[in-house]
Amino acid sequence: MLLCAWAAAHLEMEPQVRTVLFATGTLFSYLFSAFLPLAAYPTSQAPHWRIGAKLYLGLTLVATALFITIAFIFRWEAKRKTVENTEESAEEDQRSSVS
Structure with a gap:
């Protein structure tokens, strides 16, 4: 959220750039949330x-x-x-x- 607030404040004259940044940020956030835990915590290694x-x-x-x-x-x-x-x-x- 902090990055979104900074982008809104510092890119107020660039709505297209702000839109692309928010969209790509959301995309990467969802990808990390979906796939990173699968790689970081494989069930074969549980609970260690x-x-x-x-x-x-x-x-x-x-x-x-x-x-x-x-x-x-x-x-x-x-x-x-x-x-x-x-x-x-x-x-x-x-x-x-x-x-």
């Missing part, structure tokens, strides 16, 4: 699965790193836009004072 918990822990760490990276990128982008906007407004102020 070899890979299940390790796989899910690894995916959780990757997702956490991805979320943190995306958060830093969005903060950097917001700062960059703020600087650009202040520079543009300063230039406009200079132009209007000269005229």
